[in-house]
Amino acid sequence: MEEVVDQSLREMRDTFASGRTRSVKWRKTQLEAIIEMVKDNEDKMCDVLFQDLGKHSTEAFRDELGFVMRSATTALNCLDKWVVPKKSNLPLLFYPSTGKVISEPYGTVLVLSSWNFPISLSLDPLIGAISAGNTVLLKASELSPNASAFLAKTIPSYLDSKAIKVIEGGPDVATILLKHQWDKIFFTGSPRIGKIIMAAAAEHLTPVTLELGGKCPTIVDHHSVSKDMKSVVKRISGGKWGSCSGQACISVDYVLVEKSFASSLIEMLKPMIRSFFGENPKESGCLSRIVNKKHFQRLARLLNDPGVQASIVYGGSMDEEKLYIEPTILLDPPLDSEIMNEEIFGPILPIITLRDIQESIGFIKSKPKPLAIYAFTKDENLKTRILSETSSGSVTFNDVMIQYMCDALPFGGVGESGIGRYHGKYSFECFSHEKAIMEGSLAMDLEARYPPWNSFKLTFLRLAFREAYFKLVLFMLGLKK
Numbered sequence: 001m002e003e004v005v006d007q008s009l010r011e012m013r014d015t016f017a018s019g020r021t022r023s024v025k026w027r028k029t030q031l032e033a034i035i036e037m038v039k040d041n042e043d044k045m046c047d048v049l050f051q052d053l054g055k056h057s058t059e060a061f062r063d064e065l066g067f068v069m070r071s072a073t074t075a076l077n078c079l080d081k082w083v084v085p086k087k088s089n090l091p092l093l094f095y096p097s098t099g100k101v102i103s104e105p106y107g108t109v110l111v112l113s114s115w116n117f118p119i120s121l122s123l124d125p126l127i128g129a130i131s132a133g134n135t136v137l138l139k140a141s142e143l144s145p146n147a148s149a150f151l152a153k154t155i156p157s158y159l160d161s162k163a164i165k166v167i168e169g170g171p172d173v174a175t176i177l178l179k180h181q182w183d184k185i186f187f188t189g190s191p192r193i194g195k196i197i198m199a200a201a202a203e204h205l206t207p208v209t210l211e212l213g214g215k216c217p218t219i220v221d222h223h224s225v226s227k228d229m230k231s232v233v234k235r236i237s238g239g240k241w242g243s244c245s246g247q248a249c250i251s252v253d254y255v256l257v258e259k260s261f262a263s264s265l266i267e268m269l270k271p272m273i274r275s276f277f278g279e280n281p282k283e284s285g286c287l288s289r290i291v292n293k294k295h296f297q298r299l300a301r302l303l304n305d306p307g308v309q310a311s312i313v314y315g316g317s318m319d320e321e322k323l324y325i326e327p328t329i330l331l332d333p334p335l336d337s338e339i340m341n342e343e344i345f346g347p348i349l350p351i352i353t354l355r356d357i358q359e360s361i362g363f364i365k366s367k368p369k370p371l372a373i374y375a376f377t378k379d380e381n382l383k384t385r386i387l388s389e390t391s392s393g394s395v396t397f398n399d400v401m402i403q404y405m406c407d408a409l410p411f412g413g414v415g416e417s418g419i420g421r422y423h424g425k426y427s428f429e430c431f432s433h434e435k436a437i438m439e440g441s442l443a444m445d446l447e448a449r450y451p452p453w454n455s456f457k458l459t460f461l462r463l464a465f466r467e468a469y470f471k472l473v474l475f476m477l478g479l480k481k
């Protein structure tokens with residue numbers, strides 16, 4: 001493997017050095033090829049997603065194939081605009097110099113992706129890296145082996161294989177990759193492995209984007225949304241069970257609601273689950289499977305905690321052979337239980353009751369900064385408090401997960417939920433170095449810049465730094481001390 005990595009890196013570096021990937025034409029050709037690849041292989045992609053995760057093809061299209069095609073199309077349509085150098089309006093102080101910012105590709109970048117959306121979380125960063133003109137090595141997750149094998153086999157037949165490489169493997173391969181020097185590392189995964197990635201990147205002072213996870217709270221302020229409760233319940237159910245069975249970084253992790261409303265909420269969630277997945281969700285074909293036995297056993301352990309077991313108000317059945325966990329609702333599991341302290345990443349929804357919904361702010365602040373906060377409320381005061389008193393990658397009012405799809409907004413975490421952001425033009429920026437360009441003029445010079453120093457120059461500098469141009473003119477004319 002060491003040799004394969006060495007050889008791949010050499011080839012990618014040579015390709016980058018040749019300047020080929022910098023041309024907008026090359027970038028567009030690759031983006032078109034990604035769209036072509038997804039279109040040509042829709043059935044195969046749906047098959048591998050079903051094999052790895054039991055994902056329904058419609059869900060697969062919404063979260064992966066369709067998402068990737070949209071992302072590549074946006075990049076294709078906007079690239080000409082994104083690559084234009086941005087003119088900077090310099091203060092008069094710097095006259096007659098001019099300034100601009102140009103986006104240059106980092107060079108050769110490493111993308112490490114996760115298993116829960118193995119197609120989109122691999123191809124979407126690739127779209128950003130290509131748009132910015134980089135060469136890229138992608139390693140998808142070993143935990144979605146069919147998707148990983150598909151990408152390794154198919155990408156080289158559509159994209160420039162001297163510039164874009166795919167390597168399969170797990171932590172051992174990632175460890176080899178991380179020993180090398182990259183110009184940028186883009187990682188999607190857990191905060192625990194994120195720390196390993198950042199430590200390895202530090203060796204070479206390589207910039208990183210870390211797209212991590214965490215627990216995303218959902219506030220339900222029933223007072224202000226009582227008339228829309230059906231939509232609220234539908235959105236929460238979609239955000240917990242409708243996308244990879246809750247195995248998504250931006251899934252609803254738990255709900256915060258006032259005690260007086262909790263039982264009504266639960267009574268509305270139950271029929272919603274049945275309307276999504278029928279009387280027997282296991283056979284519905286619409287609920288993704290837990291990715292593997294290890295993750296199944298992790299979720300079973302969380303659920304088998306006696307305090308958590310006692311809190312089950314709906315569901316709770318499990319079938320290890322079929323990697324199936326029934327959509328499950330918990331009411332007030334112990335706050336010190338593991339399920340309330342680690343990212344659930346599965347189809348289990350704890351409902352935590354509060355005396356007053358305003359207490360949700362303190363609850364969220366007592367935990368690590370989430371990737372997303374969701375709040376169903378029309379109370380402007382509560383909205384303002386959420387925005388100003390909490391910190392998270394994003395806040396979505398009256399909806400869940402949709403912020404991910406909206407590529408006009410940056411997507412990324414803060415604190416333990418990640419570093420950096422991407423999507424849409426933010427992906428282009430994520431994989432570009434913004435280089436400052438200043439064009440000076442040799443036509444004139446400011447003596448105050450240079451020694452020998454004296455009090456005249458000091459006063460001049462004081463006024464110039466304050467951009468007090470009128471006073472500066474008076475001072476130079478001897479009309480002001």
Ligand SMILES: NC(=O)c1ccc[n+]([C@@H]2O[C@H](COP(=O)([O-])OP(=O)(O)OC[C@H]3O[C@@H](n4cnc5c(N)ncnc54)[C@H](O)[C@@H]3O)[C@@H](O)[C@H]2O)c1
Pocket residue numbers: 112113114115116117121139140141142143169170171174175188189190191192193194196197210211212213214248249250343345371418
């Ligand atoms: N922010 C996002 O966009 C986003 C999206 C999906 C998942 N996630 C997060 O990812 C996590 C689940 O995904 P996961 O289980 O694939 O994460 P993970 O951290 O276990 O693995 C992610 C990647 O790291 C590699 N890896 C594993 N061990 C490694 C090691 N010791 N050294 C180097 N690389 C190693 C894996 O091969 C994989 O490619 C959750 O925390 C979830 O919230 C975040």
